[in-house]
Amino acid sequence: MRKRVVVLGSTGSIGTQTLDVIDQNPDSLEVVGLAAGSNEPLLLEQAARFGVKNLALHNPSPSGLPSGMDAILNLVRHEAVDVVVVSVAGVIGLLPTIAAIEAGKHIALASKEVLVAAGELVMPMLKQNGVTLTPIDSEHSALFQCIQGSRHDQIESLILTASGGPFRGKKRADLLNISVDQALNHPTWRMGGKITIDSATLMNKGLEVIEAKWLFDMRPDQIEVVVHPQSVVHSMVKFRDGSVLGQMGWPDMRMPILYALQYPERVPNNLKPWNPVDTPTLTFEPADDETFSSLRLAKQALEVGGTMPCALNAANEEAANAFLRGEIGFLDIPEVVERTMQQHRPEVPTLENITRVDQESREFARKVQTTV
Numbered sequence: 001m002r003k004r005v006v007v008l009g010s011t012g013s014i015g016t017q018t019l020d021v022i023d024q025n026p027d028s029l030e031v032v033g034l035a036a037g038s039n040e041p042l043l044l045e046q047a048a049r050f051g052v053k054n055l056a057l058h059n060p061s062p063s064g065l066p067s068g069m070d071a072i073l074n075l076v077r078h079e080a081v082d083v084v085v086v087s088v089a090g091v092i093g094l095l096p097t098i099a100a101i102e103a104g105k106h107i108a109l110a111s112k113e114v115l116v117a118a119g120e121l122v123m124p125m126l127k128q129n130g131v132t133l134t135p136i137d138s139e140h141s142a143l144f145q146c147i148q149g150s151r152h153d154q155i156e157s158l159i160l161t162a163s164g165g166p167f168r169g170k171k172r173a174d175l176l177n178i179s180v181d182q183a184l185n186h187p188t189w190r191m192g193g194k195i196t197i198d199s200a201t202l203m204n205k206g207l208e209v210i211e212a213k214w215l216f217d218m219r220p221d222q223i224e225v226v227v228h229p230q231s232v233v234h235s236m237v238k239f240r241d242g243s244v245l246g247q248m249g250w251p252d253m254r255m256p257i258l259y260a261l262q263y264p265e266r267v268p269n270n271l272k273p274w275n276p277v278d279t280p281t282l283t284f285e286p287a288d289d290e291t292f293s294s295l296r297l298a299k300q301a302l303e304v305g306g307t308m309p310c311a312l313n314a315a316n317e318e319a320a321n322a323f324l325r326g327e328i329g330f331l332d333i334p335e336v337v338e339r340t341m342q343q344h345r346p347e348v349p350t351l352e353n354i355t356r357v358d359q360e361s362r363e364f365a366r367k368v369q370t371t372v
């Protein structure tokens with residue numbers, strides 16, 4: 001039986017790579033639904049290529065495709081769906097993730113913002129509904145693979161690796177006049193715009209720390225970050241006997257996507273396997289969360305808890321996108337996030353509170369942006 005897959009965010013970096021993986025595995029995977037934000041021409045091209053009839057666009061559709069959040073939720077809930085790939089950029093993936101859980105679909109999650117804003121809400125829902133969530137983020141895929149067969153109490157800590165982004169080794173003074181093009185020039189990964197900016201500020205690693213907390217039920221002090229510029233060791237798990245297991249591979253998202261879709265199987269594929277002799281030097285160094293204060297802010301938000309990570313995420317989505325549009329400077333991004341966090345009074349993270357805090361934090365961040 002082929003797994004019937006819906007891809008949310010099919011026109012993006014993860015979405016298009018997911019379709020490549022499905023294309024390469026026609027015996028075990030089949031795409032049955034596609035959704036995007038506004039890129040209708042590419043969505044229609046993908047639909048024709050894969051013979052998919054069930055489509056949804058978040059923005060109004062010029063050609064009359066089903067559109068809006070309800071259209072996306074209907075796609076997810078369709079009975080002829082086994083797996084939902086959530087790979088939209090941002091917390092906009094939250095409602096479809098919840099709908100997929102309630103409908104009992106396996107979730108392959110790329111949109112880390114969903115767990116950052118609502119991990120406390122989503123994780124118990126998975127348990128209640130008996131739903132499996134496999135992470136697509138390469139670091140969390142590595143951790144997920146390393147802990148297979150281990151008990152939770154055997155895990156001492158998680159070690160998340162970070163490439164360090166394009167500004168590794170730089171100090172604040174070097175970051176004053178960073179252009180959008182410089183920030184988009186990631187040394188090892190080719191990704192969508194927002195996550196590439198998050199990688200340059202190290203907010204991406206901060207979001208991943210929060211994501212790891214929820215996925216693996218860890219205390220904040222059990223999650224370490226090390227900079228590993230080669231992006232070959234995707235992350236590591238330290239066990240209580242001192243053993244450390246890591247997962248290695250070339251920086252190619254198709255590998256964690258394949259694993260997330262095929263779990264618990266491992267299937268042969270045409271991806272280039274990693275060979276240790278091709279990477280003789282693997283280096284590790286501490287992360288600089290003074291220069292890259294977004295990482296520090298994310299850890300703070302996690303310590304505070306409640307809706308604080310939701311406020312952090314909302315402000316960061318607004319600020320990163322404002323930087324991409326050329327409206328604010330690179331160092332203004334953590335400034336906007338910090339000021340938004342300072343005015344936020346954390347609440348219990350119910351869906352209602354998360355939805356409101358997300359909106360209010362975005363509004364506040366947009367106002368602050370004009371003053372930084």
Ligand SMILES: NC(=O)c1ccc[n+]([C@@H]2O[C@H](COP(=O)([O-])OP(=O)(O)OC[C@H]3O[C@@H](n4cnc5c(N)ncnc54)[C@H](OP(=O)(O)O)[C@@H]3O)[C@@H](O)[C@H]2O)c1
Nearest residue numbers: 009011012013014036037038039058088089110111191192
């Ligand atoms: N790229 C990577 O290598 C990578 C690695 C790990 C994790 N992730 C995570 O995966 C997620 C997607 O990243 P990406 O790099 O693939 O982003 P991307 O290239 O910017 O693609 C984003 C996708 O989301 C869709 N989208 C945007 N707004 C939407 C909305 N309101 N409703 C429905 N769909 C919407 C976009 O559709 P349109 O094209 O129509 O705008 C596009 O298909 C992010 O959470 C990111 O952190 C990415």
